[in-house]
Amino acid sequence: MVKKTKEEALETRNCLLDTAEQVFHRKGVSQTTLNDIALAAGMTRGAIYWHFKNKVDLFNAMCDRVTLPLEAMTEAATRDDVADPLGELRNSVRYFFHKVATDEHYRLVFDILFNKCEFVAELGPIVERDSRVREEFRQRFERMLLNAEKRGQLPVGLNHRLAVESYQAYVKGILRNWLLNPASFDLLVDGDRMLDAFFELLQVSRALRPGHR
Numbered sequence: 245m246v247k248k249t250k251e252e253a254l255e256t257r258n259c260l261l262d263t264a265e266q267v268f269h270r271k272g273v274s275q276t277t278l279n280d281i282a283l284a285a286g287m288t289r290g291a292i293y294w295h296f297k298n299k300v301d302l303f304n305a306m307c308d309r310v311t312l313p314l315e316a317m318t319e320a321a322t323r324d325d326v327a328d329p330l331g332e333l334r335n336s337v338r339y340f341f342h343k344v345a346t347d348e349h350y351r352l353v354f355d356i357l358f359n360k361c362e363f364v365a366e367l368g369p370i371v372e373r374d375s376r377v378r379e380e381f382r383q384r385f386e387r388m389l390l391n392a393e394k395r396g397q398l399p400v401g402l403n404h405r406l407a408v409e410s411y412q413a414y415v416k417g418i419l420r421n422w423l424l425n426p427a428s429f430d431l432l433v434d435g436d437r438m439l440d441a442f443f444e445l446l447q448v449s450r451a452l453r454p455g456h457r
Contacts, residue, residue: 257295260285261306265352273303273370274362300369310353311377314340315384322387329391330398330443337415337439344419345431351423358420382408403452410452414442 263285267276278299282289296302317339321332343350361370385408392398418438422431429435446452 253295256287256291260287260292260295260302261309262349264302264306265349265356268303268306268356269352269360272360272362273356278302303370304373307353307357307373310343310350314343315380318381318384318388322384322391324391326391327395328397329388329395333388334439334443338436341419341431341435341439344423354419355423358416358423378412381412385411398446399453401453402446406452407446410445411442415439 260281264276264281267281267284271280276299278289278292281302282292285291292302296305314336317336318333320326321329321336326332344354345351386404389398389402389404389407393400393402418431418435421428422435
């Protein structure tokens with residue numbers, strides 16, 4: 245009986261997260277209330293509070309469900325014993341593009357993050373989460389760049405700060421454009437080619453070298 249109760253609780257939690265994706269995507273994060281989500285799920289607000297402290301907690305859990313596996317894959321490229329850090333990073337981004345293109349949960353959550361999440365005062369904790377995640381990624385990416393330099397995959401002396409900022413803008417730009425208009429290009433095929441183009445840029449760009457003005 246205890247096992248069944250745990251399974252039912254997990255099912256309810258996942259149902260609430262699935263519903264939150266749909267409602268946040270339809271109404272935007274700031275315009276959505278817990279009551280909206282409860283009604284859409286056919287549950288009470290009490291059911292939500294059993295699993296989540298508030299809307300921010302629910303939002304974070306919704307994001308973690310798709311972002312934590314991606315963060316784990318990116319982390320693999322930062323280990324000192326990895327022989328092909330750029331290859332590991334390529335694989336993680338390709339997996340990311342594939343999931344967004346083929347898995348509705350990933351597509352909805354990232355469309356919410358990029359296009360339906362208004363950074364207003366009431367969502368301060370969400371803004372703080374976004375800043376924290378970006379900083380953690382920056383640190384991971386810089387470790388990966390150092391590994392790639394040590395293994396001769398990138399020229400020594402790359403401006404890591406600019407490389408990280410360029411990468412984030414580039415990949416997020418690809419994804420945001422596709423989410424706004426999926427028919428504009430093939431995220432799997434064209435996205436892969438654009439990703440290769442960025443890594444080629446890292447190899448040759450003088451603007452990312454020391455002393456460039």
